[in-house]
Amino acid sequence: MEKVYLIDLDGTMYRGTQIIESAKLFLDWCLEKGKSFLFLTNNSCRTPQQAADHMLRMGYRGIRPEHFYTSAMAAADTVAKRSAKRRAWYIGEEGMREALVKKGFILDSNHPDFLFVGLNRQAGYPQYSEAIRLVLNGAQLIGTNNDRILLSETGANVGNGSVVALFEYCTSVSAMKIGKPYAPILEGALQFLQKQAKDAVMIGDNLETDILCGIRGGVETVLVTTGVHRKEDIERLQIFPDHVVSGLDELIG
Ligand SMILES: [Mg+2]
Known part of the structure; x- marks a missing residue:
């Protein structure tokens, strides 16, 4: 085969x-x-459509959204498989938001059952602090991936795993691990x-x-x-x- x-x-x-x-x-x-x-x-930042567009722009041909499976999709699939609860909040970009909505999660920034942590390159202290309170109030912590570093043309950047580690340290709970x-x-x-x-x-x-x-x-x-x-x-x-x-x-x- x-x-x-x-x-x-x-x-x-x-x-x-x-x-x-x-x-x-x-x-x-x-x-x-x-x-x-x-x-x-x-990478949980891009939606499958954005990921396809990114590759088409650099010269690839024949690539479609259904060719992608991201850590954000895997996180949504895994949690949906293991639990019937559907209230979720997240740190992340469009790829994280879309994966949750497509899987049937209801976005709730006040009383979520789960907090998904994907990379958001604009997020900072206020967003992290708000999100940490959700975990301290009982939301289960889900990390899309545990990469320490994200490389770019300008060098090393803080990877999502380092943000997940911040959440774990701050709340004394371990995140569910999803990505490679x-x-x-x-x-x-x-x-x-x-x-x-x-x-x-x-x-x-x-x-x-x-x-x-x-x-x-x-x-x-x-x-x-x-x-x-x-x-x-x-x-x-x-x-x-x-x-x-x-x-x-x-x-x-
Ligand atoms: Mg690689």
């Missing part, structure tokens, strides 16, 4: 707003040959695709998130060295992908 590719975005398909040419060759091949793929991203390397995002994606772990291949540039997630979930893994990790990092981190490529065009068969 043909496997479905679960493909990371930043460092794998592009760097910020810069397309990775070898990844474009691979994607064009997937589209031409009718290979199935799903972009699996820890944790299982919920992979389970959610496989359910979204109606596939099993043995039918998927995880592709990404980060050993500690993409590759570890695949290994833990029993999914075949491919490290591509166009982003954060290099071949030398494999031994250092003791995380062993099934395959290593220097460009995704090497996967074209």
Whole structure:
């Protein structure tokens, strides 16, 4: 049976707003040959439509919103599966808000059952303080992803995981973990695709998130060295992908 590719975005398909040419060759091949793929991203900021537009602007073709599964969607799916409660509030951008509304959550900033923490690059002390009070009043804390750092053209930025850690420290509760390397995002994606772990291949540039997630979930893994990790990092981190490529065009068969 043909496997479905679960493909990371930043460092794998592009760097910020810069397309990775070898990844474009691979994607064009997937589209031409009718290979199935799903972009699996820890980034909760963009909606699937915004994520598609972002890639089309940098030169990709044939990409549609249904090609994306984000940590915000995974967070909404996971919580909806585990609980019948539906009142939610969030820290985040449009991708977080849309994922909650689409899943049937009722947005309530006063008495939510859940507080979802995704990245909002405009949020600061007042929003965090208001949100922390919701958790102290009993809302369950959900973190879309635990990335320490978010890389951009200008360098390292505070990642969503660092904001989630702030919430955990402040409230003395642990957040539910969703994004790569944790299982919920992979389970959610496989359910979204109606596939099993043995039918998927995880592709990404980060050993500690993409590759570890695949290994833990029993999914075949491919490290591509166009982003954060290099071949030398494999031994250092003791995380062993099934395959290593220097460009995704090497996967074209
Ligand atoms: Mg990446």
